Amino acid sequence: MMEKSQAEPPHHAKDVTRHVGYALKRTQAALRSAMDGVLREYGLTVPQYATLELLALNPGMSNADLARATFVTRQSGNVVLQGLQEAGLITRPATADHGRARPAHLTEEGRARLDAVQDAVYAIERHMTAAIPPERLAALLADLDRMAAALEE
Amino acid sequence: MMEKSQAEPPHHAKDVTRHVGYALKRTQAALRSAMDGVLREYGLTVPQYATLELLALNPGMSNADLARATFVTRQSGNVVLQGLQEAGLITRPATADHGRARPAHLTEEGRARLDAVQDAVYAIERHMTAAIPPERLAALLADLDRMAAALEE
DNA sequence: TTTCGAATGTCAGGACTTTGACATAGTGGA
DNA sequence: TCCACTATGTCAAAGTCCTGACATTCGAAA
Numbered sequence: 001m002m003e004k005s006q007a008e009p010p011h012h013a014k015d016v017t018r019h020v021g022y023a024l025k026r027t028q029a030a031l032r033s034a035m036d037g038v039l040r041e042y043g044l045t046v047p048q049y050a051t052l053e054l055l056a057l058n059p060g061m062s063n064a065d066l067a068r069a070t071f072v073t074r075q076s077g078n079v080v081l082q083g084l085q086e087a088g089l090i091t092r093p094a095t096a097d098h099g100r101a102r103p104a105h106l107t108e109e110g111r112a113r114l115d116a117v118q119d120a121v122y123a124i125e126r127h128m129t130a131a132i133p134p135e136r137l138a139a140l141l142a143d144l145d146r147m148a149a150a151l152e153e
Numbered sequence: 154m155m156e157k158s159q160a161e162p163p164h165h166a167k168d169v170t171r172h173v174g175y176a177l178k179r180t181q182a183a184l185r186s187a188m189d190g191v192l193r194e195y196g197l198t199v200p201q202y203a204t205l206e207l208l209a210l211n212p213g214m215s216n217a218d219l220a221r222a223t224f225v226t227r228q229s230g231n232v233v234l235q236g237l238q239e240a241g242l243i244t245r246p247a248t249a250d251h252g253r254a255r256p257a258h259l260t261e262e263g264r265a266r267l268d269a270v271q272d273a274v275y276a277i278e279r280h281m282t283a284a285i286p287p288e289r290l291a292a293l294l295a296d297l298d299r300m301a302a303a304l305e306e
Numbered sequence: 307t308t309t310c311g312a313a314t315g316t317c318a319g320g321a322c323t324t325t326g327a328c329a330t331a332g333t334g335g336a
Numbered sequence: 337t338c339c340a341c342t343a344t345g346t347c348a349a350a351g352t353c354c355t356g357a358c359a360t361t362c363g364a365a366a
Contacts, residue, residue: 016206017222020290021184021278023297028181029224030304031174045352053169064314069170071182074315076353100314100361124304125174131303132296137173140296143285144176150284151183151277198322217344227345229323253331253344 020147031128038120042113043087047072047080049121052114055090055106062101089113173300184281191273195266196240200225200233202274205267208243208259215254242266 016022035046044052050070055061061069067077081104084090089110092102106114129137169175188199197205203223208214214222220230234257237243242263245255259267282290 015210016203017210018294019278020282020294020297021188023294023301024177024181024184025224027297027301027304028177030301031177034304035174047352050169057168057170062314071178073354075317075355078315079352096314096361098362102315125172128300128304129173131299136292136296139289140293141171141173141176143289143293144173144180146284147281148176148180148183151180151187151281200322215344226324228325228347231345232322249331249344251332255345 031124034124035121038124039117042117042120044113044117045080045083047076048084049114049117051077051080051084052089052106052110052117055104056111056114059105060103062103064101066104084110184277187277188274191277192270194273195270197266197270198233198236200229201237202267202270204230204233204237205242205259205263205270208257209264209267212258213256215256217254219257237263 013019032046035049039046039049047070051066054066054069063077063081064074066081067074070077070080072080081090081092085092089107090104091107092104094102096102132140166172185199188202192199192202200223204219207219207222216230216234217227219234220227223230223233225233234243234245238245242260243257244260245257247255249255285293
């Protein structure tokens with residue numbers, strides 16, 4: 001008994017480049033680079049694009065909300081919002097009516113810019129996911145979420 | 154804000170936070186944050202740690218090699234190497250014997266520092282991968298690699 | 307009511323990374 | 337041989353992001 005010599009759960013290869021963490025970094029870097037390329041043509045950075053998407057989905061999010069959702073600090077989030085505001089893509093009330101949070105909203109131009117960019121960005125994601133068996137897509141998404149949740153707790 | 158209630162992840166959900174790209178970013182951010190936390194106790198940054206791992210596995214890598222492997226520019230890679238050199242963790246010949254590339258090597262202290270850190274870093278990866286079914290680990294690794302390859306081509 | 311904690315926005319400073327550019331060293335073909 | 341072409345290292349400048357700190361605001365508990 002106790003003959004289990006091959007299927008050890010840790011599965012730690014000596015070669016760090018075969019670890020899950022390394023593959024995660026590599027894939028994320030490639031995605032980021034591809035997105036940077038297409039977004040640059042539209043005058044947007046990746047955090048700015050992410051902010052537009054989130055505001056379209058959820059109007060009225062505050063700077064702190066958006067910073068959490070885009071995985072940056074509030075300070076960086078504020079810089080992103082200032083850029084979008086100067087570009088006329090979002091609006092924020094000069095004063096908060098409740099608390100200190102100032103809800104941000106897309107302008108007409110912001111919505112138009114997002115619409116113009118989405119096709120190109122979504123094409124990148126389709127190209128990325130097309131590389132794996134379709135029946136594993138749901139499991140991949142679930143596994144990524146579980147790993148993130150485990151690390152965040 | 155940021156509710157998650159539905160359970161069907163379609164190929165392209167309206168909610169960007171259910172896209173693969175977003176899950177990738179979220180997981181990578183959580184992993185980076187966790188690694189930052191433990192590495193700080195040892196006076197290392199994540200790129201510095203990655204460089205030590207790569208040099209242990211593959212002695213003599215040049216700055217350009219390491220930059221590619223850690224997904225940063227040559228300029229950033231050089232800053233990382235300078236930091237490690239000042240800390241006495243690596244050595245580089247002052248002059249290149251062939252071409253311009255100067256091969257980097259771990260010092261005794263560099264090897265010791267890496268050994269001291271590996272337990273803590275690997276524990277993070279184990280904690281992360283423990284959140285998913287073990288039989289899906291290989292598929293996850295393969296899928297990440299395929300997606301990265303598709304984006305890099 | 308008062309007080310304390312949590313959340314938010316903001317400022318200052320520094321650390322890290324990138325873009326752009328240039329000179330040098332090897333390689334392969336005309 | 338000579339000439340592109342690529343790869344590498346490096347410099348300068350700018351941008352991006354973070355750490356640390358502080359004041360303000362709301363809400364809950366004493």
